Amino acid sequence: MxxxxxxxxxxxxxxxxxxxxxxxxxxxxxxxxxxxxxxxxxxxxxxxTKDALVEGLAEHVEALAAEDVEQMSSAPEGPAAYYIRTSVYADTPLDQAIIATTRLSQTANPRARQALRRIRQGWLDALSVEVTDPAAARAVMLIGDGLYYGAAMSGETSETPPEDVGELLEVVRRITGERD
Structure with missing residues (x-):
């Protein structure tokens, strides 16, 4: 394209x-x-129209997220570890587009909500290839979501995961049944 x-x-x-x-x-x-x-x-x-602008943003954020899913799916460490390690707010174009789309979603914009649902489903689908237990895959997503939310709410940006991410990856390994 x-x-x-x-x-x-x-x-x-x-x-x-x-x-x-x-x-x-x-x-x-x-x-x-x-x-x-x-x-x-x-x-x-x-x-x-403004609706066309929202549609453009939704398509843009979905394309950025699809690129992230591709990287996640091909990550040598596996999708779950990739998801956890990258669940930081780094002020990237993807981060900015997600937060902007979330702002639209908070005003009940249906296209913004649809885009966010599609993005989450893409990440969950990528996780589910590795983490076959649906509840465990959702738990991994929630851990990543918590990291992202915590980073975004702190107002600090970082391109590196928090220092305790190793401990969280150990928890993910236990949840997913992965052994060293």
């Missing part, structure tokens, strides 16, 4: 920035165009 036009990417980045910094109410079409440095006509060419 060819890369998105530069203006379209700038508009999505601006939408994410506004959602993160000011919230959904501030993310008007005019504000997105101004933040992106694109004319309103340029914005309307790519996203004729």
């Amino acid at each position: 060819p890369p998105a036009p530069a203006a379209r990417a700038k508009l999505l980045d601006a939408f994410v920035t506004i959602l993160l910094e000011q919230g959904e109410r501030a993310a008007t079409l005019d504000a997105v165009a101004a933040t992106a440095g694109v004319s309103k006509g340029g914005l309307l060419y790519h996203f004729p």
Whole structure:
């Protein structure tokens, strides 16, 4: 698939920035165009409505998450360890897009909620290849979710897992029945 036009990417980045910094109410079409440095006509060419902008963000976050699932599925350490080790808020484009989509989901936006459900299902499907017990796979997800939530709520970003991740990976090994 060819890369998105530069203006379209700038508009999505601006939408994410506004959602993160000011919230959904501030993310008007005019504000997105101004933040992106694109004319309103340029914005309307790519996203004729706010719903189209939300759809663009949903497609974008789902594509980023699909790339993460590919990395997770091919990780030498296995999907469960990858998921736990990468469950930090590193302020990556994926992190930013997820938080922005979550902000939309909190206002009951159905497309944002659908995107988040699809992302979680993709991660769960990747985990389930390795962790065949459905309850254990969900437990691994919840451990990762807790790490991510804790990191995001602290306001600190990190590209490395917390120091206690080794202990959590041991718990994951016990949950999944994996032996050293």
